Every structure is written in C-alpha cells, then in structure tokens.
Amino acid sequence: MGRIRQSLPVAPRSSEVECRRCGVVCQKVVHPSRCLEQQCPFLYAYDAFGRTYVGCTQEIFAADIDxxxxxxxxxxxxGFGSVRAVREPLPICPADVERAYENREDPMGCINPEFHELPDRPSFRVIRGDD
Ligand code: SF4
Ligand code: SF4
Structure with a gap:
C-alpha cells in the first residue's frame, strides 16, 4: 500500500528534531503505542509476509512497526517505548525529548531551551526565585 501524505493547516514548523549544541544530545521522540491508543487518523497499516505493519503517514517517525x-x-x-522522530511532531503527537550524556551538561544549563518546546506544551516555565 502506498503512503498518502496530507498537508495540514498548521503553522510552519521547525525541522529540528535533534540538538547537539552542547555536550548533551537531545532528541525528539514519539510513542507509537500512544498513537495507536488515541487512534490517530494519520496511522496507516498494511499486510506483508503474513504480518500487519503500522506507520505514520505524516512521517513523524520513519519505522514501520509490527x-x-x-x-x-x-x-x-x-510499554513499547519511544522511537526517534524524523520530523517535528504535530500537536496531536505523543512526543517527548530524550536526553543522552546528561553528565556533560554545561554548568549554565541548556543553551537552546526552545528545542524543548513541544507543540502542545507551554513554552517556558517561569520559576520565582523564592519558590
Ligand atoms: S501523526 Fe503523530 S500521533 Fe499520528 S501517527 Fe504520526 S506520530 Fe503518531
Ligand atoms: S541540553 Fe540544550 S543545548 Fe544541549 S543538546 Fe540539549 S537542547 Fe541542545
């Protein structure tokens, strides 16, 4: 079965799915089992070799999963865990940012906090000094 890609009426998205601007490596991921649970209309399925495979028509993740x-x-x-996002997740996507080599983080912290903004999450959390 061929893939059908529909364009969505959403704001243009950044294409950054991985950041290596400091010693840490941050990667956007999605949770395909939650795509299934929420019955995302962008899931596709096809049969091959006696198995059924599912994937994402928006190509947010690239793998076809048994x-x-x-x-x-x-x-x-x-659970199934996460798979690497290859395109910026949509607001409906069950997305997260995973960090590797956290011990290498700069003492000043993240220098690219915008990377951690996900479409359906608040942008910045302001914390008062006396909290
Ligand atoms: S569009 Fe998002 S929620 Fe839907 S299948 Fe793809 S990754 Fe999952
Ligand atoms: S901690 Fe910040 S700057 Fe470092 S890799 Fe992650 S997003 Fe990029």
Missing part, C-alpha cells in the same frame, strides 16, 4: 509486537509491548509495564 502491530502484534506493538500490541504485546503495550501490555507490558514498560
């Missing part, structure tokens, strides 16, 4: 493996993993305590 549906039975995904369903089985969903029932386990740790």
């Amino acid at each position: 549906l039975e493996v995904l369903e089985r993993a969903r029932r386990r305590r740790n």
Whole structure:
C-alpha cells in the first residue's frame, strides 16, 4: 500500500528534531503505542509476509512497526517505548525529548531551551526565585 501524505493547516514548523549544541544530545521522540491508543487518523497499516505493519503517514517517525509486537509491548509495564522522530511532531503527537550524556551538561544549563518546546506544551516555565 502506498503512503498518502496530507498537508495540514498548521503553522510552519521547525525541522529540528535533534540538538547537539552542547555536550548533551537531545532528541525528539514519539510513542507509537500512544498513537495507536488515541487512534490517530494519520496511522496507516498494511499486510506483508503474513504480518500487519503500522506507520505514520505524516512521517513523524520513519519505522514501520509490527502491530502484534506493538500490541504485546503495550501490555507490558514498560510499554513499547519511544522511537526517534524524523520530523517535528504535530500537536496531536505523543512526543517527548530524550536526553543522552546528561553528565556533560554545561554548568549554565541548556543553551537552546526552545528545542524543548513541544507543540502542545507551554513554552517556558517561569520559576520565582523564592519558590
Ligand atoms: S506520530 Fe503523530 S501523526 Fe504520526 S501517527 Fe503518531 S500521533 Fe499520528
Ligand atoms: S541540553 Fe540544550 S543545548 Fe544541549 S543538546 Fe540539549 S537542547 Fe541542545
């Protein structure tokens, strides 16, 4: 089955899905089991080699995932886990930012805080000094 890509009436998005501006490596990820749970209309499925595979028509993640493996993993305590986003997640996407090599973080902290803004989350959290 071919992939159908529909353009969405949303604001232009940045294409940054990975940041390496400091010693840490930050990567945007999505949780495909939650795409399934929320019955995202952009999921597609096809049968091949006697199995059913699912993927994202918006190509937010690139992998085609075995549906039975995904369903089985969903029932386990740790779930299926996340897959790397290859395009900026949409507001409906169950997205997160995962960080590797956190011990390398600069003492001044993140120099690209905008990277952690996800479409459906508040931009910046302002914390008062006396809190
Ligand atoms: S990554 Fe986003 S667009 Fe793609 S299937 Fe999941 S929720 Fe839908
Ligand atoms: S901590 Fe900030 S600057 Fe460093 S890689 Fe992550 S987003 Fe980029």
